[in-house]
Amino acid sequence: GNSVTQMEGPVTLSEEAFLTINCTYTATGYPSLFWYVQYPGEGLQLLLKATKADDKGSNKGFEATYRKETTSFHLEKGSVQVSDSAVYFCALNEAAGNKLTFGGGTRVLVKP
Amino acid sequence: SQTIHQWPATLVQPVGSPLSLECTVEGTSNPNLYWYRQAAGRGLQLLFYSVGIGQISSEVPQNLSASRPQDRQFILSSKKLLLSDSGFYLCAWRSVRVDGYTFGSGTRLTVV
Numbered sequence: 001g002n003s004v005t006q007m008e009g010p011v012t013l014s015e016e017a018f019l020t021i022n023c024t025y026t027a028t029g030y031p032s033l034f035w036y037v038q039y040p041g042e043g044l045q046l047l048l049k050a051t052k053a054d055d056k057g058s059n060k061g062f063e064a065t066y067r068k069e070t071t072s073f074h075l076e077k078g079s080v081q082v083s084d085s086a087v088y089f090c091a092l093n094e095a096a097g098n099k100l101t102f103g104g105g106t107r108v109l110v111k112p
Numbered sequence: 113s114q115t116i117h118q119w120p121a122t123l124v125q126p127v128g129s130p131l132s133l134e135c136t137v138e139g140t141s142n143p144n145l146y147w148y149r150q151a152a153g154r155g156l157q158l159l160f161y162s163v164g165i166g167q168i169s170s171e172v173p174q175n176l177s178a179s180r181p182q183d184r185q186f187i188l189s190s191k192k193l194l195l196s197d198s199g200f201y202l203c204a205w206r207s208v209r210v211d212g213y214t215f216g217s218g219t220r221l222t223v224v
Contacts, residue, residue, distance in 0.1 A: 034212075034213075036215075042217060042218070043118075043202055043215045043216055043217040043218040044156075044202060044204075044215040045215070046212060046213070046214075049212065089155070089156060093213075098144055098161060098163060098206075099146075099158055099161060099171075100146070100158070100204070100206075100213050101158075102148075102155055102156040102158075103155060104154065104155035105150075105154075105155045105156070
């Protein structure tokens with residue numbers, strides 16, 4: 001079956017530091033890949049997505065590249081802000097599937 | 113525009129009491145609908161999904177059930193809550209025309 005593995009947190013950073021959250025996946029076929037963000041006390045928001053190999057999703061300074069050869073979709077941001085403190089979820093949806101499969105989530109805490 | 117409503121936002125219920133959480137979607141027709149649960153400190157687990165009225169797929173055996181009485185209404189229920197049912201419940205919908213999911217703001221359930 002499909003699965004998503006992402007690095008465990010919490011990740012604690014200082015403001016303006018570089019952020020990487022690793023995500024790897026297992027899937028049959030060619031899934032779409034997503035990063036969702038959950039700010040404290042809120043639901044999930046789509047941060048970015050990529051639908052095919054070598055696509056790069058980007059939003060709010062975050063980027064992730066769909067790497068089929070390494071089955072990875074690592075999230076990066078060059079300079080984090082306190083407002084980026086949240087839980088980040090990597091997820092995949094198989095092209096012919098009806099379900100979104102999530103990783104365990106990574107909590108990020110950015111300190112001023 | 114499409115919106116998703118989920119209520120209540122928070123709920124405290126005694127063990128053994130019934131549960132009914134409601135989710136409605138506006139601005140779309142025939143959406144795929146989902147219930148996810150996020151237990152404390154853990155990732156997101158898909159509980160149920162529905163591709164149409166009266167069609168429910170259960171992902172994990174549990175104390176909960178789901179129903180879809182109308183096209184844009186998805187209800188999560190329990191006859192008798194357990195302590196282990198505590199968590200953050202998220203409703204989501206997926207348009208068959210758009211490769212993306214939209215989440216509600218969530219219901220935080222505490223069973224005491």
